[in-house]
Amino acid sequence: MNEKLIHLFLKRGVLISPNIVKDLDIEKSDNFFKILDSEILSKEKSPYLLSSEKFNEILKKSIISDNEMHSEPLKNKGNIIILKEYQENTDKKTVKDFTAHYKNRYEKLKGLLQGKRNLQNVISINRALNKKQREEVSVIGLISDKHITKNKNILLKLEDPTGSISVLINQNKEDLFEEAYNLTLDEVIGITGSMGNKIVFSNELILPGYPIHNEIKKSNEEVYMAVLSDIHVGSTMFLEEEFKKFINWTKGNEGNEEQKKIVKKLKYIFIVGDLVDGIGIYPGQEDELNILDIKDQYSKFTELIKEIRPDINIIICPGNHDAVRIAEPQPKISKELTKSLWDLPNVTMLTNPATVNIHSNEKEEGFDILLYHGYSLDYYINNIDKVRNGGGYDKPEVAMKYLLSKRHLAPSHGSSLFIPGKEDHLVIEKIPDFFLMGHVHKSGIDQAGKTTLICGSCWQSITPFQEKVGHKPETSKVQLVNLQTRKIKVMNFGK
Ligand code: D5M
Ligand code: ZN
Ligand code: FE
Numbered sequence: 001m002n003e004k005l006i007h008l009f010l011k012r013g014v015l016i017s018p019n020i021v022k023d024l025d026i027e028k029s030d031n032f033f034k035i036l037d038s039e040i041l042s043k044e045k046s047p048y049l050l051s052s053e054k055f056n057e058i059l060k061k062s063i064i065s066d067n068e069m070h071s072e073p074l075k076n077k078g079n080i081i082i083l084k085e086y087q088e089n090t091d092k093k094t095v096k097d098f099t100a101h102y103k104n105r106y107e108k109l110k111g112l113l114q115g116k117r118n119l120q121n122v123i124s125i126n127r128a129l130n131k132k133q134r135e136e137v138s139v140i141g142l143i144s145d146k147h148i149t150k151n152k153n154i155l156l157k158l159e160d161p162t163g164s165i166s167v168l169i170n171q172n173k174e175d176l177f178e179e180a181y182n183l184t185l186d187e188v189i190g191i192t193g194s195m196g197n198k199i200v201f202s203n204e205l206i207l208p209g210y211p212i213h214n215e216i217k218k219s220n221e222e223v224y225m226a227v228l229s230d231i232h233v234g235s236t237m238f239l240e241e242e243f244k245k246f247i248n249w250t251k252g253n254e255g256n257e258e259q260k261k262i263v264k265k266l267k268y269i270f271i272v273g274d275l276v277d278g279i280g281i282y283p284g285q286e287d288e289l290n291i292l293d294i295k296d297q298y299s300k301f302t303e304l305i306k307e308i309r310p311d312i313n314i315i316i317c318p319g320n321h322d323a324v325r326i327a328e329p330q331p332k333i334s335k336e337l338t339k340s341l342w343d344l345p346n347v348t349m350l351t352n353p354a355t356v357n358i359h360s361n362e363k364e365e366g367f368d369i370l371l372y373h374g375y376s377l378d379y380y381i382n383n384i385d386k387v388r389n390g391g392g393y394d395k396p397e398v399a400m401k402y403l404l405s406k407r408h409l410a411p412s413h414g415s416s417l418f419i420p421g422k423e424d425h426l427v428i429e430k431i432p433d434f435f436l437m438g439h440v441h442k443s444g445i446d447q448a449g450k451t452t453l454i455c456g457s458c459w460q461s462i463t464p465f466q467e468k469v470g471h472k473p474e475t476s477k478v479q480l481v482n483l484q485t486r487k488i489k490v491m492n493f494g495k
Contacts, residue, residue: 441473
């Protein structure tokens with residue numbers, strides 16, 4: 001079995017018998033993997049055992065659709081592997097779906113918490129309630145309520161599938177109190193403490209978190225990726241000239257000699273949502289648009305993007321201004337609206353959120369990149385002291401780190417609109433090498449364990465709304481990441 005093929009299966013956590021795979025031609029495997037990713041792996045847990053029946057079914061499909069695409073340009077998807085994206089689920093939603101959604105979140109995060117120090121002997125809430133007073137217990141639960149008592153202690157209500165329990169954090173335990181104070185509703189945590197009468201007096205909080213000392217992955221090659229978000233084409237405040245300057249730079253027509261050398265090695269551009277300003281996003285938006293048709297906005301966006309060198313992979317997810325439902329996970333921007341964009345051979349369209357792997361080959365496992373536009377950021381910046389006082393809108397990386405430590409993109413029910421279902425797609429199950437966001441129109445960079453956090457800037461000058469609420473957007477910045485050294489340079493295309 002071809003080594004490259006083995007790699008392509010292993011990378012996805014797919015187990016398959018070598019004698020089945022001999023029917024697959026590596027040169028023609030693109031389509032096969034595309035179908036495998038979207039029809040099977042987006043729904044299945046890894047490791048996934050691929051049966052010969054399923055294999056043949058996908059192979060057949062891939063040959064048919066390959067023939068259908070015959071007249072279209074060959075998709076140069078390079079080595080971009082979609083690790084996680086979402087099927088649109090438009091079934092009518094009921095209370096049952098909410099229950100299932102939170103249960104799934106609980107189970108996934110429990111999996112991450114279990115086995116951590118002090119959570120080895122975790123018991124169900126139901127069992128904890130039957131423990132004698134003063135006994136030590138540890139439980140894992142979803143925070144369904146949090147408030148300060150009249151004695152100035154924090155009272156949490158934790159829930160698991162067996163029941164709910166009160167947890168008290170005493171104000172005299174200063175560090176613990178501060179930690180608890182910055183918890184958010186609906187996140188899943190572990191606690192230890194001693195039992196009182198139907199209440200736990202907590203002495204430790206344990207978050208799913210991320211390993212701090214993990215090694216930062218580096219490529220063997222000098223290759224670069226760039227991060228952008230919030231282009232807002234169609235807005236009267238869209239900074240077209242600045243954006244064109246960026247596009248020109250990708251073509252090697254801007255910057256000094258050293259810059260021109262580097263740009264040749266730029267292979268990946270991420271655009272993390274809000275490609276266009278959209279239509280009807282907020283009352284009175286018409287007055288702030290110079291392109292009033294959504295299709296025209298996307299055509300203009302595509303016209304700009306198609307100038308980018310064809311050997312650069314452009315990876316795109318939607319944001320709250322794009323023409324898809326606002327509830328998350330957001331599906332891909334539809335082909336009907338953006339056919340010319342979808343047709344660009346170097347463009348990969350994703351859902352929001354999504355996870356892709358880039359730059360893998362026989363020698364390297366590549367980098368896992370989590371993209372999330374960041375609609376939930378406003379909530380945490382406005383509601384969580386640690387995030388607001390840690391820099392608020394000026395430092396989106398603080399909010400990003402906060403979310404990574406919760407291992408959820410929008411834990412609190414009120415922080416984003418979402419479509420409930422069998423699975424909570426906003427749980428950060430696997431720690432990525434890069435976590436990319438946008439939305440708040442401020443660039444930010446930080447490192448959290450092995451993960452580099454990057455928030456894109458924007459290409460829209462200050463809007464009347466932002467002026468009113470005191471937002472100070474940062475415009476026309478691009479983070480350029482050297483994947484060999486993991487050094488990041490912030491490029492400024494502003495005037
Ligand atoms: O949002 C850009 C930023 O501005 C983000 O932090 C939300 C905030 N914003 C913009 N317009 C509004 C309205 N009308 N209400 C509340 N918050 C707003 P973007 O989605 O990129 O426009
Ligand atoms: Zn935006
Ligand atoms: Fe946005």
